[in-house]
Amino acid sequence: MNKEEIKQVELIWRYLDGEITGDKLLKLKEDLATNPHLRKILAEQIDINAALSQSDVIELRKKLKIIHRSLIPGVSASFCIPGTLKWYLTAASFALLITSGYILYNIFGTKTGIFTKQTNNGFFVANDSSEITPVDSSNRFNNVYALNDGRLNRKNQSDANDALVDAKKSEINENSKSSHKKLTGIMFEENPMLESLLIYDYRSKENLEILSPDSEEIFLLNEAIIFKWNHTLDAVRLKIMNNRAVTVFESDIKGKYFKLDQELGVGVYYWKLNSNDENLFTGKFIVKK
């Protein structure tokens, strides 16, 4: 939208809110009669208002989204990981670590330490007494488990073995959507420390007012993220962090707005505006699919 269009839309908003009266109203009605573009804007704004007025449909949409998250596997798991599942994931992580070691070993031909030795069938394991044990490939996972034997509780052996098998399956199924969703779920967790720094509707002594992103604004993946404030800033530092407080973007910027060219993945992000080591603003936005 260019400036002229924005003016026209604002005029229509004021008209719909009943804020235009007298001569201005007459003039607008004349313009509406002769200007099809203005009529189109009016029709669209009436449609938008009508869509937002359907509070029962909106409520149902919200409910359905919540039900979807709670019932469809891969989404619900990402928000709440039960204790037993955490245990499986830990065991699975070990298995993946070992598999990675195996791949690296084969690629670079280096031994990873006293615990490993390649067997005739290309696989290597060690037991908890560091004694090297050749294994049959059909029994890989049970023997891989032997590496962890000294660290894991024996009563969980069968569970852990299942977890290792699951880990292998997920490794094979690299394109699994549910795995992807689990990852995005973790990225959506809030960072308590950064949450405590958030400043909403902040206006500094210099009357700095943040116009965009709105507080907790949600952007779709690949949507342009524009940082905008009410007056020109000479030199400020913009810093964007993910929910693990890792800086994903940092730059000195000037002017009234800044368009982020870098593509961010899905997740929760926190952003800061600093000037001469003074924090001017801390905000939060979300990127989702």
Add this chain to the structure above:
Amino acid sequence: MIEYSEDELLTGIHLKDNKVLEFIYQQYYPSVSHLVRNNNGSFFDAEDIFQDSIIILFQRLKDGNLILHCTVKTFIYSISKNLWMQRLEKKKRAPVDFSDVENYIDMKVEIGKEFIAFEKERLYQKHYLNMSKSCMQLLALVVRKISSEELAKKMGFKSGQYARKRKSQCRKTLLMKIQNDPDYKRLLDHE
């Protein structure tokens, strides 16, 4: 799991009953998801299509113009299929395998005329639901034609002037999100 009669399902949807909605999701979503994902759709498309079908059923119930000649399951599946076929058409993507895994009745006539209007409404509501809580709250009041001064009171703003400013900001944000959506451009092309 509790079983519901057809009447109980329709009443449950009309009342937005959580238990009934969960039941419908558990029982009917898999076939719709299968249909969409086997025809150039993603998990997200399947979610949208299924939820939109329930919304259409809800709106029919609300308007009192639902004459159901089939089961709720068949209705949801049929609406889903038709919606997805029409969205594929708009996206210029071809279906792959539309062989039915459920009973199907052709409902194109029922949603055909209103398709563009429904799609626009869905788009507006989708972006509204993706806005910040404060903007959602504010815009919900704005569409009720509340004055800026009243708005300031309800939202806890300092003045009516500031309420007007926030109102304009939220509206602009919403409009930008809508206009930047590729689906919006596709809908304009088909008007």
